[in-house]
Amino acid sequence: MTDFELMAAAEQARERAYSPYSDFKVGAALLTKRGSLYLGCNIENAAFTPTVCAERVAFFEAIKNGERDFEAIAIVGGKVGEKPTFCSPCGVCRQVMTEFCQRDFRILLGTKENFTAYTIADLFPLSFSPQNLQ
Ligand code: THU
Numbered sequence: 001m002t003d004f005e006l007m008a009a010a011e012q013a014r015e016r017a018y019s020p021y022s023d024f025k026v027g028a029a030l031l032t033k034r035g036s037l038y039l040g041c042n043i044e045n046a047a048f049t050p051t052v053c054a055e056r057v058a059f060f061e062a063i064k065n066g067e068r069d070f071e072a073i074a075i076v077g078g079k080v081g082e083k084p085t086f087c088s089p090c091g092v093c094r095q096v097m098t099e100f101c102q103r104d105f106r107i108l109l110g111t112k113e114n115f116t117a118y119t120i121a122d123l124f125p126l127s128f129s130p131q132n133l134q
Contacts, residue, residue, distance in 0.1 A: 003074070006031055007112035010074035011084050013039035013054065020044060023080045026054035026087050030062055033069040038062040055093040059100065072106035073097070074115070084111045094124040 001009075006029050014027025021044045028040040040058030044051045055075060062070070077087025086109055089097070097105060103121040110116055120127075 001031055001035065001037065003072070003108055003115070003117065004112055006037075006072060006074040007076065007108055007110070007115050009037060009039060010076040010108075011112055013041050013058075014076050014078070014084060015041075017041040017054070018043045019080065021046070021048065021051075024077060025080055026075065026077045027084075028054040028058040028076075029074045030055075030058040031071045031073070032062065032067045033071045036062075036065075036067065038065070038067070053090055053093050055089050056096055059096055063100065068100065070101050070105055072108060072117075074108040076111060086110050089123065094120065095127070098124055098127045098129050 009029035010027040013029055014025045017025035019025050019042055026042040030038040038058045038061045040054040042054045075087050075089055076084040078085040097120050101120055105120045107118045107123060108115050
């Protein structure tokens, strides 16, 4: 799967967002090293704190399916009724990525027309990781 296709999958996943409180829709497409794809969207809640980001929905679905080796994630945001736009992953999602990914895990941000590839090492330096507990 190309980076463009991964971004396009994130844009599709974004359409499933349940975000009546923020009106901000996020989609994520997570690619495993063996080529499987897991999609996520943000799911909000009237009590606010149970809200889950698109990235974690994708990761937890993948983990539940036995996946442990991850290649890349594409993330797309944007207000309801507007075109997809750039969305940077929150700190909690960066911590979850750190739990399951190598430092060269790729994070694609932007839209399918215009995106940039980062690594988790770029976006989350000096992170606390499973190695810190060994
Ligand atoms: N959100 C995500 O899904 N991913 C992020 O990386 C940033 C924020 C969601 C959470 C909430 O539903 C909405 O965007 C506004 O914060």
